[in-house]
Every structure is written in C-alpha cells, then in structure tokens.
Amino acid sequence: MRKIIKKKLTFALLFNGFSMKCPILPCFLLAVALLSASCNKDVITYAEQLEAQQKSISKFIDNNGFLVIDSIPSNVPWEDNEGRKMFYLSKSGLYLHVVDTGRQAGKTVNNTLVCVRYTECSMEGDTTYSNMDYATDPIEIYFNTVSTGTGSSTYYWGDCKAWHEPLNYVGDLGHVMIIAPASVGMPYYSAGNRMLARYYDLRYTFWK
Template identity: 30%
Template sequence: MKKINSILILIVSLLVFTSCDKTETYAEQLERETESIHKFIIKKGINVISEDQFARQDNMTDTAKNQYVLFQNSGVYMQIVEKGTGEFIKKGETTTVLCRFTEHNILRDTLQLSNQFLIFSTKVDKMSVTNTSGTYTASFDPSSSVMSDVYQSTSVPSGWLIPLSYIKIGRLEKASSKLSHVRLIVPSQQGQFNASKSVYPCYYDLTFQRGRL
C-alpha cells in the first residue's frame, strides 16, 4: 500500500508541475484558469445564480436546473445536492467531520484524486472543524486523510469550508438519514496546496458526515 501511495503522489506531482507553462506570468496563469472555468461551466451546462437568488431560494440550488451559486468574494461555485440530516455546526463548536470526495483537475480535464473508489476507498478523510462566530477553520488529520497524504499538507482547501454555513452535519443513524452532499468549482486561490502553487482550478464532489471527537 505504501508503494502504491508513493506512486500516486509522484503521478499527482508530475501532473501539477507539467500543468503550467514556466514562461507564463502569474496574471496569464490566472487568466487561463478563468477561461478553463468558463469552458467547464459551458460544457457541463451549469446555470450560475447570484447570491441574492440563492438566498431567495432558502439557500438552496435547484439541481433539476443544474444551478450553482457563485460566491463573488471567493470565486467558488457551489451546488447543494443534499443539505443533510443533523445539525449545523454551532458557533464556538469544534467537531470532527468525515469527507468523501472526488477531485477533478479542470485545467487538464482529468480525474486527479478520490477516496470514493479504488485503493483509497477504505480511507475517509477526517478533519477537525471549528466555527468561530460564523468563520470556519479546519485541518486534516494526517493519520486519516488522502488529501494530506498526497499533498503533504494538513490545510483544508478554503473552498471546502464555504458549504459549512449552509449544510447540516449529521450521521447515518437511521434509514431516513442523509449525508450532506455538495459539488464545488474551486479556483486555485481557494484550493489545495498544489492547485494554489501551480494555478489550476478543481471540481469537487463532496459528502460530509459528523464524526466522533
């Protein structure tokens, strides 16, 4: 398993370091990133709505219309598929959140990483989340995190924290229980370490479940 993990880390590293032209300026890389996001939105038939419309819809997106809300301050696009069973993370609360995810590199149009299938399917990414007066901070548990293993950082992408203001974090305790489920388009400045360094956006399919402290 360690050998396989090392190979995957090497593959991801190669993808990252070959993803940008070294002669490009940072401004040019950001422009290329913006273009790739717009192409992705068109390709996927995404209907972008404003934060005002999102609020009028009781902080929900209509999946039948393939709606994503754009948060202007961060540049993150979010679709809420399922708000989830359970409770919102309360102000002043620190809790453990378990994540299943799939990460696509939008710039290269490739599946980049996932813990939902193949060799990582037995590992659920665990993070410690704190709500401080409505501002969320989080870090991965290095002993149980594919993201931490591959990107060598316990920092949770800022884009992953945006949904936490709008979804409930619970557990599958009965047949009617549902995990919160979101889809995100995350620009590099709100992304994981390598995405930020090499300036590429990622598309995430994420579920959240409350863990045990």
C-alpha cells in the same frame, strides 16, 4: 563631455582588446543574453495565470451545462426548472451547488470533526482522486480550522478552504458539488507557474 567620451573610448578599446585575446567572451555574453530572453518568455505572470484559470473554469461550466448564479436558491437541490445545476458564486470565488443540505444545515459549530468523502476532477473532466468507494478512509477536517500539513496522517492530507465553506450551507450528511479556484483549493494547485482549479463532489459526515 570630452572626459566622458574619452572614458567611453578607453573602455571600448580595452573591451575590444580583451575580446581579441579572449574570443570566447563575446559568444558567452551573447549566449547569456539569449538564455535570459528565453527564460523571460517562459515566465507566466500572475494575471496570465488567473486568466488561464478562469477560462478553464468557464469552459468546464459550459461543457457540463451548469448555471452560475449570484444568490442562494430557495429550493434544494439547487436546480432550475429544466433540471440544470445552479452554482452559487461566493465572495471567495468558490462555485457551490447544494445537492442535499443534510441535518442541521448551516449550524455547524467551529472545530466540529467532519469526515469527508470526495471525488476530485480536473477542469478537463478527468478524475484525479476519489475515496467514495469506502475502501479508502475519509479525510477528516475540523470545521473552520484549515490545515495544509502534508505529513503521514490522513487527518490533514488535502485540507483546503474550499471544503469548509459549504458547511455554512449544509450539515451532517450534506452533499455538495463545488468548483474551487486555486486561491481556496489545495496548496499544490497554486504552486509554480500555473493556478489549477478543481471540481469536487463532496459528502460530509459528522463524527459522533
């Protein structure tokens, strides 16, 4: 015990002596400690990101008068008796509303080339992108083969799991609306300290 106390006293004396010669050191160490504490406050945990994302989704659903359901409706479009849009919450976390099943609903074969036209909105209701005006080329995807490449080719720009899942319920000329959490959305919406959900109005046309 005495040896340990001696060592501690020796270290303290050495440190104090060094501090006297180098008065900047204590200030530097204090600055580092304060900076570290400040950085820790800015770090958002994964659980906090999920909570914030879910709050934004719930608010978006409430603001638009949507209903969340846990089973597939028998009628199309998926609306209740009062005309409110019903969104089926799937196991993946995707919220899906079918407007039109199109042709051969639910019979899409893997790797079918599908042209997608869409409007993307934030959970605040702002339109962030749209190619619905036909002046812009559609995005091309291969059913159940998700590519997250970001090269110059428009064939693979913006592909995500959320766009493929609705094709299990609709077919050629299908029309759906979805709310995609970051876990099934575009890769860049789950980067950094935030997870951003997005709303999509999607129209599918099979390549013939």
